[in-house]
Amino acid sequence: MPILDWVDKDKALKAADGAPYRLLEEVPKLSFGDADHENMLIQGDNLDALKALIPYYAGRVKCIFIDPPYNTGSAFDHYDDNVEHSKWLSLIYPRVELLRDLLTEDGTIWITLDDRESHYFKVMCDELFGRKNFIANAIWEKSDSPRMDAVFFSSRHDHLLAYAKNKEFAEFNRLPAEIADHYNRVDDKGRRYYTKPLRAMGGQGDSREARPTLYYALEAPDGSKVYPVRQDGTDGAWRWREEKVRDESERIDWVNGKKGWVPYYRIYGDASQGRPAETIFPHSLAGSNRTSKSEIKKLFPVDNPFGTPKPESLIKCVLTIATNPGDLVLDSFLGSGTTAAVAHKMGRKYIGIELGDHAVTHCAPRMQKVIEGEPGGISKACKWEGGGGFRFFRLGEGVFDEAGQINPDIRFPVLAAHVWFSETHTPWTGKGKSPLLGVHNGVAYYLLYNGILGDRKPQNGNVLTSRILAELPPHDGPKVVYGEWTPFKADRLRKEDIVFKQTPYDVKAR
Ligand SMILES: C[S@@+](CC[C@H](N)C(=O)[O-])C[C@H]1O[C@@H](n2cnc3c(N)ncnc32)[C@H](O)[C@@H]1O
Structure with a gap:
């Protein structure tokens, strides 16, 4: 497959792996509302923040929306949007790589860009996600009127690229559709429908000769056999296969007319479950830059x-298209x-990451207003009245120091998440109260660290001795035990079905 190349791409390929695992530290005075919500705002560089999320959220995010700097060459008040083209690609590549790893198997990522970088970005994403997982390059009508001073085109749209982590599993929600007037009958459950003759009509394929498998007898309500017959009296064909008629018999209506019994099938107004998403997001539906300027002015009247x-x-x-209530965005x-x-207003969980000071001056106060029932934007459409909460975090120290040693201040649950993720490549959901981190594919993983067994002397609690082994929650099968040391020789470890790994040397960051 042809791929994109740029100056220093080799460094960009290693940047996600090389980024340090840092701790997320809550800043309680900036958190707000109910504390038991999973919602997070994180202030910091998203490369480090995404890396910090990996051990906990890999494969758990249903939908990612990003609106990165477009590289417009401008210096906006709140961030700089002017980096050399290759640098922009190098900035984006490792971040999208980590974002991909955070997506659920049925998850999707959506990115807005304009003509400056979108085509390069598309080729980069083909490499990161696979061309088969490209969904669409939709367009958002960002402007509701032309700019009269434009020299060539007055640009009215941005690109909205959508990729699936795995298109085989991804599903879009259908959008509500008006039921047209020709659905003029109502069944006993109140569903609107109209009917069409079951006999294929017109075109090449309505004869027995053309569609021999669709020529068969159906049994009419009086028990008589009915075959498909064309207008000219020759043998015709049904529209449906025999099994489908059997499986969906409740959709067949029989009418006894001049020429005898005729079968019709029902087409329900809701049968298509609404209409599909379309690749144009018009400003009348999705708002424009004018809409967002007015929204932000109301939120922050400065x-x-x-x-x-x-x-x-x-x-x-x-x-609406890509998530359901409760999904993580x-x-x-x-x-x-x-x-x-x-x-928040749509009842989804979320994680938001922002580098600039506006994480504190805009994001946190905006979310506080939302929780208090802020009435602007989509509030009316969502019947939003307030509630919920979020926690605010900043990036703390690294989990590992530069020599790869575990930072001595690291607590058990943090190291547990890293050990679990590096072994299983799945996020850790444990509480950190037991040395048994969990069982994955029949293998139990244990961590002896920080005196997890209650023995505060680390050299005791963290060493795999016979006494400690007897205290571990049992597992009948292979075990991997992380600890500082073990006196067990190879044959004893084999007998106990244990692979012993030494902290910190065997704890891999990724
Ligand atoms: C185009 S703005 C996003 C606007 C947003 N969609 C909204 O509705 O307000 C891009 C944002 O990305 C932030 N940003 C740029 N580089 C970043 C990084 N490395 N980590 C986190 N945020 C970053 C900028 O500070 C800026 O606020």
Whole structure:
């Protein structure tokens, strides 16, 4: 497959692996509302923040929406949007790589860009996701009127690229569709429908000769046999195979006319479950830059509240198509906090990451207003009245120091998450109260660290001795035990079905 190359791409390929695992530290004074919500705002560089999320959220995010700097060459008040083209690609590549790893198997990622970088980005994503997982390059009508000073085109749209982690599993929600007037009958459950003759009519394929398998006898209500007959009296064909008629017999209506019994089939107005998403997001549905400017002004009535917000309706469209209530949504270029606000109002869980000070000056206060029932944006459409909460985090120390040693201040649950993820490549959901981290594919993983067995002397509690082994929660099968040391020789370990791994040397960051 042809791939994109640029200066220093080799470094970009290693950047995600090389990024340190850092701790996320809550800043309670910036958190707000109910504490038991999973919602997170994180201030920091998203490369490190995404890496910090990997041991806990790999494979758990249903939908990612990002609106990264477009590389417009501008210096906005809140962030710089002017980096050399190769640098932009190097900035984006490792971040999208980590974002891909955070997606669920049926998850999707959506990215807005303009003509400056979108085509390069598409080729980069083909490499990262596989061409088969490309869904569409939709367009968002960002402007509701032309710019009269434009020299060539007055650009009215941005690109909205969508990729699936794995297109075989991804599913889009259908959108509500009006039921047209010709669905003029109603069944006993109140569903509207109309009928069409079951006999194939017109075209090449309505004769017995053309479709021999669709020529068979159906039994009419009086027990007589009915065959498909064309207008000219020759043998015809049914539209459905015999098994389908049997399986969907409740959709068949028989009418006794002049020429005898004739079968019809019902087409329900709701049978198609709404209409599919379309690749054009018009401003009348998704809002425009004018909409978002007015939304942000209402939220922050100051001179220059935030230069490049997206309208809430645009993100509502994306989340309506790609998520259901309770799903986890992530935006790692959060800006003024629009994705978090929309996810919150729509009953989705979310993680938002923002580098700039506006994480504190915009995102946190905006979410606080949302929790208090902020009425703007999509609130009316979602019947939003307030509630919920979020926790605010900043990036803390590294889990490992530069020599790869475990930072001595690391607590048991943090190391447990890293050990579990490096062994199983699945996120850790344990509580950190037991040395048994869990069982994966029949293998039990144990961690002896920080005196987890209650023995505060680490050299005792962290060493795999016969006494400690007897205290471990039992597992009838292979075991992997991480600890500082073990006096057991190879034959004893084999007999106990244990693979012993030494902390810190065998704890791999990724
Ligand atoms: C176009 S704005 C996003 C606007 C957002 N969609 C909204 O509705 O407000 C891009 C944001 O990405 C942030 N950003 C740029 N590089 C970043 C990084 N490495 N980590 C986290 N955020 C970053 C910028 O500070 C800026 O706020």
